[in-house]
Amino acid sequence: MSTVAVILAAGLGTRMKSRLPKVLHPILGDPSLLWVLRALPANLAGAVVVIHHGKEQVLAALAAWQVAGLLPCPVTTVDQGEPLGTGHAVQVCIPELDRLGTTRVVILCGDVPLTEPTTVARLCGAEALLLAMDLPTPGSYGRVLQHADGRLAGVVEAKDASPDQLKVSRVNGGAYALPWPALREALLGLRNDNAQREYYLTDAVAAVGAELAVAVVCCDPEELAGMNSRQDQAALQAAAQRRIQQHWMTEGVTFLHPDSTLVGPRVQLEQDVLLEPGVRLEGAVRIGRDCRIGQGSVIVDSVLGEDVVVRPYCVIERTMAGSGCRIGPFARLREGTELAESVHVGNFVETKKAKLHRGAKANHLAYLGDTEIGEGTNIGAGVITCNYDGVHKHRTTIGRKVFVGSDSQLVAPVTIGDGALIGAGSTITQDVPADALALSRTAQSNREGSATRFRSRQKDRTGVD
Numbered sequence: 001m002s003t004v005a006v007i008l009a010a011g012l013g014t015r016m017k018s019r020l021p022k023v024l025h026p027i028l029g030d031p032s033l034l035w036v037l038r039a040l041p042a043n044l045a046g047a048v049v050v051i052h053h054g055k056e057q058v059l060a061a062l063a064a065w066q067v068a069g070l071l072p073c074p075v076t077t078v079d080q081g082e083p084l085g086t087g088h089a090v091q092v093c094i095p096e097l098d099r100l101g102t103t104r105v106v107i108l109c110g111d112v113p114l115t116e117p118t119t120v121a122r123l124c125g126a127e128a129l130l131l132a133m134d135l136p137t138p139g140s141y142g143r144v145l146q147h148a149d150g151r152l153a154g155v156v157e158a159k160d161a162s163p164d165q166l167k168v169s170r171v172n173g174g175a176y177a178l179p180w181p182a183l184r185e186a187l188l189g190l191r192n193d194n195a196q197r198e199y200y201l202t203d204a205v206a207a208v209g210a211e212l213a214v215a216v217v218c219c220d221p222e223e224l225a226g227m228n229s230r231q232d233q234a235a236l237q238a239a240a241q242r243r244i245q246q247h248w249m250t251e252g253v254t255f256l257h258p259d260s261t262l263v264g265p266r267v268q269l270e271q272d273v274l275l276e277p278g279v280r281l282e283g284a285v286r287i288g289r290d291c292r293i294g295q296g297s298v299i300v301d302s303v304l305g306e307d308v309v310v311r312p313y314c315v316i317e318r319t320m321a322g323s324g325c326r327i328g329p330f331a332r333l334r335e336g337t338e339l340a341e342s343v344h345v346g347n348f349v350e351t352k353k354a355k356l357h358r359g360a361k362a363n364h365l366a367y368l369g370d371t372e373i374g375e376g377t378n379i380g381a382g383v384i385t386c387n388y389d390g391v392h393k394h395r396t397t398i399g400r401k402v403f404v405g406s407d408s409q410l411v412a413p414v415t416i417g418d419g420a421l422i423g424a425g426s427t428i429t430q431d432v433p434a435d436a437l438a439l440s441r442t443a444q445s446n447r448e449g450s451a452t453r454f455r456s457r458q459k460d461r462t463g464v465d
């Protein structure tokens with residue numbers, strides 16, 4: 001048995017009014033098509049994505065997801081050419097499905113992101129099944145017609161339906177499981193003599209239903225809701241958010257203000273995590289026990305250990321932070337930041353490709369890029385690693401228990417030995433040996449009484465005291 005998924009994603013998505021193909025529009029940070037692919041079970045022989053409009057963008061996205069290991073099974077694509085309907089979309093897959101030795105196909109739409117993996121698994125395990133939903137206002141959906149015993153009798157598109165058929169509230173969700181030989185046969189006989197002059201997949205499904213029993217299974221309409229407009233996108237995002245938050249609340253996570261908090265589908269939260277209002281967690285994020293994430297903070301593709309406090313308004317991307325770290329407020333941790341345990345990174349500190357060992361501190365106003373900072377080292381306020389000479393990036397290596405005085409510039413490449421002390425305001429252009437004191441600033445001169453004389457001259461000139 002070789003089950004292959006076909007994902008329909010060639011449509012233009014006119015109502016989105018966008019240059020981005022519809023299936024790449026995000027729901028909580030992950031594109032709709034990625035939601036669909038990630039819901040597939042790992043034991044599928046493969047998935048074939050039917051593309052056309054915006055295909056370069058879709059191909060680039062698929063390649064990136066492949067590299068990131070986000071795809072559960074092998075994925076190939078077929079270009080539909082000018083889309084002539086959902087039936088045509090599957091017709092163009094015939095050679096690819098034959099090549100894959102397909103015995104059964106599962107068909108899903110790339111713009112229906114919230115179908116639960118359990119529902120998709122049920123579809124993948126079924127012989128012949130159509131997913132339907134009961135809607136009080138069935139609108140433009142295809143109406144599902146059933147025999148007395150519940151088997152599928154046909155699907156009529158709203159535009160082709162009689163007034164009586166339009167009253168049917170059970171509608172087609174556009175997701176199917178069917179034996180490939182039977183569907184293949186039916187696809188070859190499709191015609192487009194209907195209201196939309198399209199090759200309807202639903203006609204092929206009905207033709208299969210005439211030969212063998214196709215079950216109709218109803219599920220939660222939220223799972224089959226499609227994204228056709230920005231309104232749909234907002235509604236889907238709200239639905240996904242509610243679902244994800246309910247899950248994490250059950251697992252012991254506190255949301256101080258759920259309505260303003262966004263947690264993506266690939267986020268993992270441990271017990272007693274607390275999320276303050278306005279937090280956004282996107283991509284692959286893992287947050288350990290007892291962490292508190294401050295108001296307005298954004299965390300993307302990052303891992304935090306246990307008991308990390310992120311104070312309000314931090315932006316953290318592609319960062320690893322060990323347990324007990326204290327971050328922010330207003331810190332910006334960029335790609336390749338690694339904080340070991342109990343590191344403190346305070347307000348207005350930016351880090352990039354910076355590895356801070358255990359207990360290191362940079363509490364105020366600093367730029368730390370392309371650098372390694374040893375255990376227990378203290379970086380003073382206003383310290384800058386000058387890592388860029390206009391052409392190349394260079395590294396700054398700072399040893400253990402170093403004290404870098406405030407407002408110092410470390411001009412890379414440069415190495416500071418363990419236990420060194422750098423006087424405030426120094427511009428360090430040469431390596432500093434271990435336990436040395438480095439100072440580079442002009443000597444101070446004090447002129448006694450000069451301030452008083454200066455002020456009295458000012459008063460004589462302006463008359464103001």
Ligand code: UD1
Nearest residue numbers: 008009010011083084085086089109141142172173174200
């Ligand atoms: C389709 C069903 C309808 C069902 C509804 C559920 C048909 C004829 N009708 O209607 O019964 O209630 O889905 O949402 O199938 N696509 C292609 N190539 C094409 C046409 C469409 O890839 O040539 C893709 C679209 O990008 C989309 C999906 O197929 O992802 C569904 O197409 P859409 O036009 O939205 O289907 P509907 O007409 O709404």
Ligand code: MG
Nearest residue numbers: 085086196198
């Ligand atoms: Mg249509």
